[in-house]
Amino acid sequence: MPMSPVARTRVGDALVYARTMLVFAVAWWAVSRWTDNPILLPSPLDVLAAMGDLAREGELFRQAAVSFGRMVLSLAIASALAIPLGLAMGLSKTFEAIVDPTVELLRPISGIAWIPLALFLFGIGNVLPVFIMTYAAFFPILLGTVAGVRAVDRSLVNAARTMGLPTRGIVTRVVMPAALPSLLVALRLGVAVAWTAVVASELIGAPSGLGYAVEWYRELLMTPQVMSFIAMIGLIGYICDGGVRLLSRTLTPWAPKRA
Amino acid sequence: MSADTIKLRLAGVGKRFAVAGKPDAVAVDDFSLDIRQGEFLVVVGPSGCGKTTVLNVLAGLDTATAGTVTIDERPIAGPGPDRGVMFQDYALFPWQTVRGNVGFGLKYGPAGASLSTAARNERIAHTIDLVGLKGSEDKYPHQLSGGMRQRVALARLIANEPDVLLMDEPLAALDAQTRTILQDELLRVWGQDRPASERRTVVFITHAIDEAVFLADRIAVMTAHPGRLKTIVDNPLPRPRTDATRALPEFQALVQRIWSLIRDEAYRATVA
Ligand SMILES: Nc1ncnc2c1ncn2[C@@H]1O[C@H](COP(=O)(O)OP(=O)(O)OP(=O)(O)O)[C@@H](O)[C@H]1O
Ligand SMILES: [Mg+2]
Numbered sequence: 001m002p003m004s005p006v007a008r009t010r011v012g013d014a015l016v017y018a019r020t021m022l023v024f025a026v027a028w029w030a031v032s033r034w035t036d037n038p039i040l041l042p043s044p045l046d047v048l049a050a051m052g053d054l055a056r057e058g059e060l061f062r063q064a065a066v067s068f069g070r071m072v073l074s075l076a077i078a079s080a081l082a083i084p085l086g087l088a089m090g091l092s093k094t095f096e097a098i099v100d101p102t103v104e105l106l107r108p109i110s111g112i113a114w115i116p117l118a119l120f121l122f123g124i125g126n127v128l129p130v131f132i133m134t135y136a137a138f139f140p141i142l143l144g145t146v147a148g149v150r151a152v153d154r155s156l157v158n159a160a161r162t163m164g165l166p167t168r169g170i171v172t173r174v175v176m177p178a179a180l181p182s183l184l185v186a187l188r189l190g191v192a193v194a195w196t197a198v199v200a201s202e203l204i205g206a207p208s209g210l211g212y213a214v215e216w217y218r219e220l221l222m223t224p225q226v227m228s229f230i231a232m233i234g235l236i237g238y239i240c241d242g243g244v245r246l247l248s249r250t251l252t253p254w255a256p257k258r259a
Numbered sequence: 260m261s262a263d264t265i266k267l268r269l270a271g272v273g274k275r276f277a278v279a280g281k282p283d284a285v286a287v288d289d290f291s292l293d294i295r296q297g298e299f300l301v302v303v304g305p306s307g308c309g310k311t312t313v314l315n316v317l318a319g320l321d322t323a324t325a326g327t328v329t330i331d332e333r334p335i336a337g338p339g340p341d342r343g344v345m346f347q348d349y350a351l352f353p354w355q356t357v358r359g360n361v362g363f364g365l366k367y368g369p370a371g372a373s374l375s376t377a378a379r380n381e382r383i384a385h386t387i388d389l390v391g392l393k394g395s396e397d398k399y400p401h402q403l404s405g406g407m408r409q410r411v412a413l414a415r416l417i418a419n420e421p422d423v424l425l426m427d428e429p430l431a432a433l434d435a436q437t438r439t440i441l442q443d444e445l446l447r448v449w450g451q452d453r454p455a456s457e458r459r460t461v462v463f464i465t466h467a468i469d470e471a472v473f474l475a476d477r478i479a480v481m482t483a484h485p486g487r488l489k490t491i492v493d494n495p496l497p498r499p500r501t502d503a504t505r506a507l508p509e510f511q512a513l514v515q516r517i518w519s520l521i522r523d524e525a526y527r528a529t530v531a
Contacts, residue, residue: 158320162318163370169367254401255353
């Protein structure tokens with residue numbers, strides 16, 4: 001059966017992908033044979049076996065679900081705080097002048113830098129990773145919202161004004177939809193930084209989650225398990241990114257296509 | 260209301276734009292014009308002479324730096340739903356479909372407040388049909404051709420049925436046939452068949468002189484640098500105007516006269 005051009009590139013992409021992975025696995029296997037130290041670098045086959053065990057027992061998915069849930073919660077909190085604040089900052093120069101110095105002061109401090117202090121405040125538990133991730137996701141979402149509101153085409157606002165929309169209507173019917181694509185780009189960035197922070201914060205400050213599992217098996221010197229969880233972290237990060245992109249396409253079918 | 264009531268009045272209007280590191284740019288200077296209730300006024304003039312600037316001042320989107328602007332003898336302080344605008348760059352909402360754009364004012368503005376949802380949808384559908392966009396209701400602006408976008412902008416203005424229609428080159432992107440059809444439709448919407456007191460007031464910018472002559476009660480000719488009103492030409496061609504109007508010798512004569520009025524201006528503006 002002849003293939004459509006799209007299907008052909010899909011198959012082509014998959015082949016390229018498979019080949020790259022194979023080269024990577026073979027190189028890994030060769031290096032592991034050469035170093036010959038399964039604690040330092042186990043062979044890919046050992047890792048695959050460990051992953052299979054962890055998946056069968058369910059621990060892999062249990063820990064992933066815990067981390068994923070924390071990230072979703074953190075993004076929800078960060079969005080609920082950052083979007084209204086960003087909207088207000090984008091709309092009012094005065095308000096921005098008041099808030100901006102604080103934001104600019106805190107922004108360069110990475111979420112991870114707060115972990116020691118957060119340990120004092122919250123102890124080990126659910127709160128700490130959620131706090132760190134919320135903090136990390138907050139700034140990209142805030143800045144993306146402000147930039148989106150700023151970039152709203154004046155002529156669209158003018159068009160709405162000539163149709164007699166009240167200020168409130170202009171914000172909800174023009175500014176917010178116009179800023180949505182920029183906000184979604186920011187959300188994508190927020191997901192990335194939150195997921196990066198999940199592992200770091202769970203490594204130290206949580207009794208569960210993928211980061212915790214990595215640390216737990218490291219102490220037991222069970223490197224194949226450690227690597228299984230690391231692979232899971234990468235996989236979920238990848239899926240989340242795809243999820244946000246899918247969300248963008250569904251919410252803004254009208255926006256010019258991005259990569 | 261008598262037919263000679265002044266609807267919009269521009270008195271000694273000037274508009275300067277601040278340009279960084281240079282003296283202010285004078286876009287419009289000492290512009291005085293009374294636009295009558297129910298009048299179809301067309302503005303012509305070379306590119307950059309300040310037509311859009313005057314329209315923005317009338318819309319209330321820009322404030323004049325000199326002179327006064329009034330509607331029904333009240334100063335214009337800002338935009339309002341009594342003055343609908345069709346923008347030169349259309350200003351369509353990219354996140355709204357054709358239907359959403361055309362119905363925007365009816366749904367979210369005061370224009371549709373007194374209408375039932377059914378009546379509103381009826382008017383939206385009717386207006387879309389009027390501009391020949393039936394079948395494209397669910398497309399987004401980025402999926403439309405330039406001419407189709409312009410027709411969406413026209414439909415959005417018409418659907419709101421404002422008292423005053425301010426139109427900036429509303430038919431410029433259309434092919435000759437569509438343009439002719441929409442000129443007829445526009446005259447109907449304006450109220451060509453009604454007595455002058457029941458007509459809407461239109462300020463219409465165009466570069467097409469035959470279009471100006473076909474539509475206008477009066478034609479305001481502008482000069483460039485600075486933008487001033489050169490002269491106002493009365494258009495005595497009888498109404499209702501139809502295809503037969505275009506064939507009249509008076510029609511051709513008037514086109515020639517307007518052309519000779521702006522020719523020097525156009526050359527000066529282009530070469531300068
Ligand atoms: N925001 C602005 N800042 C500085 N100069 C401006 C601004 N807006 C318009 N101008 C200037 O004012 C003059 C008149 O502009 P305007 O847009 O009114 O011209 P126009 O007659 O509508 O031209 P066209 O037929 O090309 O649409 C131009 O010289 C333009 O450069
Ligand atoms: Mg213009």
